Amino acid sequence: xxxxxxxTTDFKAIDSQETIASVKDFFDxxxxxxxxxxxxxxxxxxxxxxDIETFDxxxxxxxxxxxxxxxxxxxxxxWLEVLEVFAKNHTNLIPVLDENNNYIGYxxxxxxxxxxxxxxxxxxxxxxxxxxxxxxxxxMSQITQIVESNNGKLLGLFISESDVDSIExxxxxxxxxxxxxxxxFRRYNYEIISEHQEDNYIxxxxxxxxxxxxxxxx
Numbered sequence: 001x002x003x004x005x006x007x008t009t010d011f012k013a014i015d016s017q018e019t020i021a022s023v024k025d026f027f028d029x030x031x032x033x034x035x036x037x038x039x040x041x042x043x044x045x046x047x048x049x050x051d052i053e054t055f056d057x058x059x060x061x062x063x064x065x066x067x068x069x070x071x072x073x074x075x076x077x078x079w080l081e082v083l084e085v086f087a088k089n090h091t092n093l094i095p096v097l098d099e100n101n102n103y104i105g106y107x108x109x110x111x112x113x114x115x116x117x118x119x120x121x122x123x124x125x126x127x128x129x130x131x132x133x134x135x136x137x138x139x140m141s142q143i144t145q146i147v148e149s150n151n152g153k154l155l156g157l158f159i160s161e162s163d164v165d166s167i168e169x170x171x172x173x174x175x176x177x178x179x180x181x182x183x184x185f186r187r188y189n190y191e192i193i194s195e196h197q198e199d200n201y202i203x204x205x206x207x208x209x210x211x212x213x214x215x216x217x218x
Contacts, residue, residue, distance in 0.1 A: 003079045003115055007096050007105040013038040014047060014061060021057035023047065036095040036106060037061055037068055043095055043103040045070050072097050075104055079115055082107060121156035126174040130160065130193040131185050135167050138190075143169060146184045152176025168193060 011030070014023055016039040026035070027049040034046040045068025047061060055064055072095040073085050085094050092109040116122065131143070140157070147154055157171035173181065178196050185192060 003077075003082065003107075003112070004075055006107055006111040006115055007075070008108060008111070009105040011035075013043070013095075013103055015039075016044060016060070016062040016065070018061050019057065020052060020055045020059050020061065020064070023061060024052055024057065027052065032093050033091045034069060034089075034093055036072075036093075036103065038103055041103065043072065043097060043101070044068060046072075046091070046093075046095060071095075073107065074099065079112065079119075082112055083116070086112065119156075121172055124155055124172075124174055126155050126172045127178055127196075128170065128172055128194060129178070129181065129185075129196070130168060130170045131190040132161075132166055132168045132193050133190050135162065135165060138167055138169065140169075142188065143171065143190075146188060147171065147173055147176065147181055150176050150180045150184055152181050 011026075013036040014026070016037055023035075032049060034048050036046050037044055039062065044065065047064070047068055051064075051067050069089065069091075071085055071089045071091070073082050075096055075098050077085075082094065086092075086109055094107045096104045096106055098104055143157065144154060152173045153175040155172040155174050157169055159167050160170040161168035182192055182196055
């Protein structure tokens with residue numbers, strides 16, 4: 001399914017000449033954090049439901065043009081780019097423009113998350129592995145090679161945590177022997193963050209620990 005199928009036009013964009021009072025009434029009835037504003041049909045920014053509470057009711061939206069947020073996405077943006085705009089702007093609605101900057105409609109976060117849930121990364125059955133390595137030492141191509149060399153099939157992977165020293169990569173695998181994949185990551189000096197019942201390395205450490213405890217208690 002194309003993400004553009006989720007573009008919504010249920011509510012028309014706010015005209016810049018509308019009064020602040022009428023826009024406050026609009027936000028009172030709906031749960032939008034922002035909503036697009038147009039001037040003569042051209043998108044000029046999004047007004048915030050929080051900011052507008054401090055505005056003068058008798059003034060017009062255009063009087064507060066300097067407060068409008070300028071974020072948007074385009075009709076040719078992929079879903080991951082759309083999610084990035086949502087995350088960076090702490091919003092639950094994003095205006096959509098075409099390649100000529102014409103306002104088309106908007107995306108709502110709930111709809112985009114529904115689209116995300118239909119991707120194989122979440123929809124298909126698989127196992128999650130999370131690894132950690134130095135930020136200068138990891139390689140996405142190496143991670144892929146480790147999985148595929150053990151007959152694993154990647155459904156997707158992404159950097160889930162990072163700092164100046166290290167990164168954590170989360171991946172979902174639909175095929176392959178988890179233990180062999182995990183042990184190969186260790187041989188390449190990746191730390192395994194996730195826990196796996198098939199991990200015989202951990203089982204071996206536990207057995208040795210139990211044996212040592214028993215020996216010390218003799």
